[in-house]
Amino acid sequence: MYSNDTIAAIATAVGESGIGIIRISGPEAIAITNQVFEPKQDKDLNEVESYTAHYGHIVEEEQVVDEVITLVMKEPKTYTKEDVVEINCHGGTVVLRKILDLILNQGARLAEPGEFTKRAFLNGRIDLAQAEAxxxxxxxxxxxxxxxxxxxxxxxxxxxxxxxxxxxxxxxxxxxxxxxxxxxxxxxxxxxxxxxxxxxxxxxxxxxxxxSERGKILKEGVEAAIVGRPNVGKSSLLNALVREKRAIVTDIPGTTRDVIEEVINIDGIPVKIIDTAGIRNAENQIEKIGVEKSEEYLTKAELILLVVDISDGITDEDKRLMRDAQNKEVVVIANKLDLEHQLELEKIKEILPEAAIVKTAAIANQGINELEDAIANLVYSGKINAQEETxxxxxxxxxxxxxxxxxxxxxxxxxxxxxxxxxxxxxxxxxxxxxxxxxxxxxxxxxxxxxxxxxxxxx
CATH class of the missing domain: 1.20.120.430 (tRNA modification GTPase MnmE domain 2)
Known part of the structure; x- marks a missing residue:
């Protein structure tokens, strides 16, 4: 067995909720709980059947602390292969902290991060790969x-x-x-x-x-930076992808001064979408810092969503950005499809022959599904099915x-x-x-x- 001591910790997230859980594991888990738990029906938790729930109160010197349900699970058929008790109480921070303190005062030790699963591994219930999972x-x-x-x-x-x-x-x-x-x-x-x-x-x-490459993508996701000149529709594109008005959209070039990040789910792929400031020669110091950040993301992001204005055609600034993105995975987004077209696709293909090109009207949510398909195909070569294999x-x-x-x-x-x-x-x-x-x-x-x-x- 891993250890002779008994550990305890709050097993639910910090904050207010309907229910909170305190988990206790170790040879003294049941004995310690007996010291603070007063069941509605007089009983000794050592004598109850494994995997049974018991209604009662947590008490301190005969003063009721909270109304709880206590689950008793006896070794070896438990998560840690040790005796385990879970106290289901109300989910307030003060209540949880108070009950945990009472348990620690009875001789339990505060668990280290991951220690319950670590005990499950060291006691032979799961292997290390399963523990990491x-x-x-x-x-x-x-x-x-x-x-x-x-x-x-x-x-x-x-x-x-x-x-x-x-x-x-x-x-x-x-x-x-x-x-x-x-x-x-x-x-x-x-x-x-x-x-x-x-x-x-x-x-x-x-x-x-x-x-491994697909597994890594599913686990960690992909970082995609939206880049382009000012006022080509980058923020509108972000809003369309996240399905809410996350970024401010105006007709004034240079509205976005800082980086905005949102994680979205595209066909099972976690994609961190990063809306950057429009790249141009900025005179304002604040905008200049934003442009520097944009250029940094253009260099380091795994996927570039390069937005051009379909009504302007391809400008010299667009061509520079395309050249900067030549060694990256790129989707070119020809935005403002609802306006008169001036776009020459062959000019894009001359610089980025392998890039996917998608036409959108982001402000009207047109072409967004096609854009998501293009991202999924680029990342996974069209193969996305986590159930196919380990x-x-x-x-x-x-x-x-x-x-x-x-x-x-x-x-x-x-x-x-x-x-x-x-x-x-x-x-x-x-x-x-x-x-x-x-x-x-x-x-x-x-x-x-x-x-x-x-x-x-x-x-």
Whole structure:
């Protein structure tokens, strides 16, 4: 078991709500609760059935603090594999803090961030990949990212990683047996069989790695900067995308002086839309700072939504911005479709031959669906379905798989050179160690602490 002490924390978000939950886990969880909980029907929580709810009051020196429902869950079939009690009380900050203080005064310790899930991992209920998926599930920005996290929490990624792990163990065990027990005349692999088995492992690793880019996008989202000259309709475009009047829109050039950010969901992709100041030679100091920020986002954003005024045609300033965006993923938005057209599309294609071009009238919400489709197609090449397969969404997992792939590649190279089995086992062990890092079978305490430090209190 992870520890002999008992931990407690508020498990619900800070603020006022109808219900708040205080979670307690550890060997003294039930005994501590007995000291502060007075059930409506006289009973000892140690004697009740597991997974039962009990109505009563939290009291301090016979003074009622709150009316509560107490859930009792007895080890080992609990989230942490320890005794767990959850007190459902009213969701006011003062009430929650008061009840937590009473529990801590009875001998519990305030839980560290993520410590409940950390105990679940260290007590063997879930592996490290599943534990990380808990945080991803809580932080999901879209339904698609939630589905990826839920698949990982239910063991989808762990199952595939363990499949690779078992293949590596089988190879390693057989090769080491031929080295350690030559007198037993253990049959060595036929050359073709060994090569085929190495290829199989390599393909399984490649298949997982192929999902990492999409998995990362679903988890972290994409940063898209709206850039363009002043008064081409950037703020109107932002308002149309977020479906509300988020930015001020006027006919006066240079209205937007600062960066405005909003996160929207486009076909399951969390997209952070950044409305920037119009880029021009500004004389006003405040506008000049805004323009500098716009140019910064033009450089660093993953996706550029470059807005041009369809009624003006392509100006020299538009061409400069297109040239600045040549090495980026770009969607050109020909805005103000409702006005007389002066746009020459071939001039855009001369500078940005790969860019998608969408015509809109942002102020009238025309062309917005087509713009969202263009963004989704650009980001995902038209493939968006988180339910199709298990995805790798963690950078830590991706790096571990890349190391495993490199090690397996070295195994194949060594085998092709006809070197002895001793050389093969060195790289196989390294590949196995890399794969084990994903599920936590071989990972340092410092990495474990770092992973759980990013969790919220009470989880």
């Amino acid at each position: 808990v945080a991803d599930l809580i932080q999901s920005k879209t339904e698609a990212s939630m589905e990826v996290a839920l698949d990982q929490l239910e063991g989808g990624l762990s199952d595939q990683v363990n499949d690779i792990r078992q293949d590596l163990i089988a190879l390693l065990a057989h090769l080491e047996a031929t080295i350690d027990f030559p007198e037993d005349e253990i049959e060595d692999f036929q050359s073709e069989e060994l090569g085929a088995r190495i290829d199989t492992v390599q393909q399984k690793i490649d298949d997982l790695l192929a999902t 995805m790798v969404s963690s950078l830590r997992h991706k790096k571990a798989l890349e190391r495993a792939k490199e090690n397996v590649s070295d195994v194949k190279s060594t085998w092709e050179q006809g070197l002895p089995n001793d050389f093969l086992t060195i790289d196989l062990r390294a590949a196995l160690e890399a794969v084990n890092e994903i599920t936590g079978d071989a990972v340092g305490e410092d990495i474990i602490d770092q992973i759980f430090a990013d969790f919220c209190l009470g989880k």
